[in-house]
Amino acid sequence: MNKNRLEAFSDGVLAIIITIMVLEMHVPHSAEPSALLPVLPVFLSYVLSFVYLAIYWNNHHHMLHTVSRVTGSILWANLHLLFWLSLFPFATGWMGQNHFAAGPTALYGAVLLMAAVAYMTLQRCIIVSQGPESLLKRAIGGDWKGKLSPMLYIVALAVSWLSPGVAQALFVLVALLWLIPDRRIERVFPSG
Amino acid sequence: MNKNRLEAFSDGVLAIIITIMVLEMHVPHSAEPSALLPVLPVFLSYVLSFVYLAIYWNNHHHMLHTVSRVTGSILWANLHLLFWLSLFPFATGWMGQNHFAAGPTALYGAVLLMAAVAYMTLQRCIIVSQGPESLLKRAIGGDWKGKLSPMLYIVALAVSWLSPGVAQALFVLVALLWLIPDRRIERVFPSG
Amino acid sequence: MNKNRLEAFSDGVLAIIITIMVLEMHVPHSAEPSALLPVLPVFLSYVLSFVYLAIYWNNHHHMLHTVSRVTGSILWANLHLLFWLSLFPFATGWMGQNHFAAGPTALYGAVLLMAAVAYMTLQRCIIVSQGPESLLKRAIGGDWKGKLSPMLYIVALAVSWLSPGVAQALFVLVALLWLIPDRRIERVFPSG
Amino acid sequence: MNKNRLEAFSDGVLAIIITIMVLEMHVPHSAEPSALLPVLPVFLSYVLSFVYLAIYWNNHHHMLHTVSRVTGSILWANLHLLFWLSLFPFATGWMGQNHFAAGPTALYGAVLLMAAVAYMTLQRCIIVSQGPESLLKRAIGGDWKGKLSPMLYIVALAVSWLSPGVAQALFVLVALLWLIPDRRIERVFPSG
Numbered sequence: 185m186n187k188n189r190l191e192a193f194s195d196g197v198l199a200i201i202i203t204i205m206v207l208e209m210h211v212p213h214s215a216e217p218s219a220l221l222p223v224l225p226v227f228l229s230y231v232l233s234f235v236y237l238a239i240y241w242n243n244h245h246h247m248l249h250t251v252s253r254v255t256g257s258i259l260w261a262n263l264h265l266l267f268w269l270s271l272f273p274f275a276t277g278w279m280g281q282n283h284f285a286a287g288p289t290a291l292y293g294a295v296l297l298m299a300a301v302a303y304m305t306l307q308r309c310i311i312v313s314q315g316p317e318s319l320l321k322r323a324i325g326g327d328w329k330g331k332l333s334p335m336l337y338i339v340a341l342a343v344s345w346l347s348p349g350v351a352q353a354l355f356v357l358v359a360l361l362w363l364i365p366d367r368r369i370e371r372v373f374p375s376g
Numbered sequence: 377m378n379k380n381r382l383e384a385f386s387d388g389v390l391a392i393i394i395t396i397m398v399l400e401m402h403v404p405h406s407a408e409p410s411a412l413l414p415v416l417p418v419f420l421s422y423v424l425s426f427v428y429l430a431i432y433w434n435n436h437h438h439m440l441h442t443v444s445r446v447t448g449s450i451l452w453a454n455l456h457l458l459f460w461l462s463l464f465p466f467a468t469g470w471m472g473q474n475h476f477a478a479g480p481t482a483l484y485g486a487v488l489l490m491a492a493v494a495y496m497t498l499q500r501c502i503i504v505s506q507g508p509e510s511l512l513k514r515a516i517g518g519d520w521k522g523k524l525s526p527m528l529y530i531v532a533l534a535v536s537w538l539s540p541g542v543a544q545a546l547f548v549l550v551a552l553l554w555l556i557p558d559r560r561i562e563r564v565f566p567s568g
Numbered sequence: 569m570n571k572n573r574l575e576a577f578s579d580g581v582l583a584i585i586i587t588i589m590v591l592e593m594h595v596p597h598s599a600e601p602s603a604l605l606p607v608l609p610v611f612l613s614y615v616l617s618f619v620y621l622a623i624y625w626n627n628h629h630h631m632l633h634t635v636s637r638v639t640g641s642i643l644w645a646n647l648h649l650l651f652w653l654s655l656f657p658f659a660t661g662w663m664g665q666n667h668f669a670a671g672p673t674a675l676y677g678a679v680l681l682m683a684a685v686a687y688m689t690l691q692r693c694i695i696v697s698q699g700p701e702s703l704l705k706r707a708i709g710g711d712w713k714g715k716l717s718p719m720l721y722i723v724a725l726a727v728s729w730l731s732p733g734v735a736q737a738l739f740v741l742v743a744l745l746w747l748i749p750d751r752r753i754e755r756v757f758p759s760g
Numbered sequence: 761m762n763k764n765r766l767e768a769f770s771d772g773v774l775a776i777i778i779t780i781m782v783l784e785m786h787v788p789h790s791a792e793p794s795a796l797l798p799v800l801p802v803f804l805s806y807v808l809s810f811v812y813l814a815i816y817w818n819n820h821h822h823m824l825h826t827v828s829r830v831t832g833s834i835l836w837a838n839l840h841l842l843f844w845l846s847l848f849p850f851a852t853g854w855m856g857q858n859h860f861a862a863g864p865t866a867l868y869g870a871v872l873l874m875a876a877v878a879y880m881t882l883q884r885c886i887i888v889s890q891g892p893e894s895l896l897k898r899a900i901g902g903d904w905k906g907k908l909s910p911m912l913y914i915v916a917l918a919v920s921w922l923s924p925g926v927a928q929a930l931f932v933l934v935a936l937l938w939l940i941p942d943r944r945i946e947r948v949f950p951s952g
Contacts, residue, residue, distance in 0.1 A: 185851055186437075189383065189437055192384065192387055192389055193387050193433065193768050195768055196772055197394065200395040200396070200776055201393060201395055204396065204776070206846050207399070207849070211853040211857055213857075215858035215864055216863060217866075220863075220867070231843075238836075238839045243767065244812075245765055249762075260555075263430045267426055270394070270398050273398060273399070274398060274401050274403060277406065278407075278924055280402045282406075282407035285407035286407070287408060287411075288407055290409075294509055302921065307940040363836075376465065381579065381629055384576065384579055385582070385583055387585030388579060389587055392584055393587055396590075396591065417623055451620075455622045458757070462587055462590050462618070463590065465591070466590060466593050470599075476597070479601045479603075479604075482601075487634075570821075570825075573767065573771065576771055577775055580771060580775030580776075581770055581775045581779055584775060584779040584780070588780065588782075588783065592787065644814075647814045650805075654778070654782050656814060658785050662791075666790075666791035669791035669792070671791050671792060671793045671796075674793075
């Protein structure tokens, strides 16, 4: 399996997910500026999901940078990650169209959690395939961000039923944590 | 005809098919968790189709790996395969939205069957183009999975009118058969 | 301007157009097989448009094969072609959902005509950019198919108001004419 | 970060945006030619947005041509640009479906303005990353078009509430200004 085709397919799927999400922002029938008000929550959830998908695309690229051979387990772990990311438009639309209510917020958190688990699984598969001298293992180091994020999603999930606002604040916090690109891998490939 | 452009176009079409299928999961209007219940069958049929399309993408890649020259018949056989795969979102949405009723289950089986026939036709075209020393022919060997799958689809089609559940179980069974990537071709290209 | 990026962008747009067309086949609400009957005309018009877009993709590739330098006029002529092709989903959906009525058939013919004109303009731009020794000019020769098609579309347009069926038969005829890949260019690049 | 993957991802997103915009042109239920009349404003706004996105794609390519190393700031400035461009389908659909009313026209202008600001930010990030000998800085020179466009968008925004037609004329004017491809960069890379 050629790495370039894996990257190209992943890029294609991510580009489509990030773009069709905008279709959940339904064009209002009225031309009044006030008609945009009900669209605002959908817009805000779109911004959040756009940032998350951009982070995934970015980190996915950095991670694949360390891969030289694509094994069957890497291939399927990658498809598994794409599956959970493909649920973003649905979760984003439900949360936005229901003005950040408790149930949709919990589902959004669950999708974030599953995507994070899928990402860690892919990371694990790559490290295993690279053996004891794994470049990726060296690059991610303690991986505190990768370990902290799913915990924060679980907290958000639990809290979403009592106070959806706190859960959403946690979603934003994790996104901010990751907005800083993964310089750890850049450090290992200084000339990359 | 350049193989890279054929691969890139096929990847693009497959990436879009796999992603727009998620649009058939309509966002419910209510924010109640119970509003997700009617979406569940659509979700399950989405999972099944995602796995099928992932298998096609994976095997398609392995198959094209053996191609060095793209003939006119390979090109059109490939477009013919993409045509049947492009019907997955429709068949998936109809089956899911009607809670796996008999008619939609039969249509889903028919689309699976036609896609399998189109895949075998493409395989045939590639083998013919490679002549008696065909790499692909050597790689697929007896091709028991390729021969068994259409038969199981035909059984599923026949049985779907009496017992849709059995047909769906057969769809899942064939998917599981194929989930194991086509190691036969990997064996021929050990350093691939 | 790099030819690869022009090809990749064109492939992306064509892959999306060919795939989102399937969204015009709305999933019926009923699970009865008879519920597929009203979808049949949309399906037939989808098949026709799929074949047309596949032909365009194929010939577009052969044509770009002869290009070594992308000029500004080639770039804009290519975008102009993509614009008319992007109207296929709308024209296809309108014709199919109205069971091949006169008006939608005429619009379909008009879109086919404009796409053909845009294709010929792109061909012209490439030939001009290649100077008197143009490879493409040599390859297309008399280009009887390129000259006949727009005339047949004009006949179809005129006749669609009296007898839409005749116009549709002409659409199918032109598609069959082109289904034979453009071997003229392959002849000039025998090792391609 | 590899420039090719940044280009490929940007191309993918732009190809999808430009193509799904056409979905805002809803297929009319009636087969009468007069049923196309209400679609006409959506078509016209689609043409305008298609031209704008084609210009962005074209200039984006020329700009990235000068980049040899993708920094974190270039990467995020590029995603920021894609975000604003992804709002084109929504703004286009709202303006078209409301027959160029004042509010939607103002929103369209606001999206154009934000995309222009995002483009200038990306340009700035690239110039900074290239240091004092920046190829891009030399290539764009005084950049009068880049400086004039946002001003014209602001004028259009202010005037849209009084006279939407004047605002739309300004949108067309700016598009015409840019339709001439950015020959400044071509001049610096004469053999490009």
